Amino acid sequence: MTMAKRDTYTPDSLLAVAVEVFNERGYDGTSMEHLSRAAGISKSSIYHHVRSKEELLRRAISRALDGLFGVLQEPGATEGRAIERLEYVTRREVEVLIAELPYVTLLLRVRGNTDTERWAMERRRDFDNEVAELLKAAAAEGDLRPDADIRLATRLLFGMINSIVEWYRPGRGSSASSEEVADAVVRTAFAGLRHEV
């Protein structure tokens, strides 16, 4: 046990520590004791900030969801042809995912039996459905390849986007910027890798 340091946490900075521990040990595998050790403050100091581990999870997931759903309200996501909105949303989702990497990572990994975990999974499905609707609209407007299966295409698009949490590490010398990754995703998903001459 390390000496407890003076509690100078804000709600946000404490949340950042908790999310790091959740991502490393899994939410289920994390105890208040683990959080106390990682933060270097006593459990009672943590309880001064939050009522429970589940509240920390809810706040972290909310932050990820606010970012992701926020994109759907932006003008680029609501005005114009569906295919343009879809490309806009794809690009912005990648940017949000990278900007909020630990929070979105947590959202994508959560699967469990508490109310908060079920709510997180449901909101994630809601989000996927909104994007699937955009794909449907783009298909209806004739801008999606006619042989594309909407359900599969939605899965593969999210597969590509969500995989970023597995390999993107900010600040490493060789890693691409958020814009470069967003560009690569949009181009790969919509234009494809093959160069037609």
Added chain:
Amino acid sequence: MTMAKRDTYTPDSLLAVAVEVFNERGYDGTSMEHLSRAAGISKSSIYHHVRSKEELLRRAISRALDGLFGVLQEPGATEGRAIERLEYVTRREVEVLIAELPYVTLLLRVRGNTDTERWAMERRRDFDNEVAELLKAAAAEGDLRPDADIRLATRLLFGMINSIVEWYRPGRGSSASSEEVADAVVRTAFAGLRHEV
């Protein structure tokens, strides 16, 4: 504790049970006791088949790797233009992933500190590198979009393929066949979703 059943396992059928438990609980979180309960035979019966939990992991990972690396030896992967080989490998990897779903799932989830886990991660990197070489060759032959970043493109291609283990469930009414999924991946990754008119 349930009544132990008579041990009628073959190496393969015992491995199938073990892989299911590994995928559900995580390799680290699985004890021989868990395996014994899931298989319905005693621990000493399991030790009759294998020396250790790690041996089960090694066999399971080998099965996944044999399938994936096997594809790279097929004529479609070794003859012709690189872009055709790349599309062939992509299609066949999806098929192998679906045919060996629990084994490949385990391979993709393994990260840890035993020799076998490190070996699995290294072999996975070797595999990714071989596919990255194919992308490089396709770029050199002018068949990859000139603005494609090989490193990012490789990551995104694997992101799309590997995400299949997260959502594909065989035998469910609405789920696509292995060929349909493979087609969708190849078309999305190489031709893109956008319909150019």
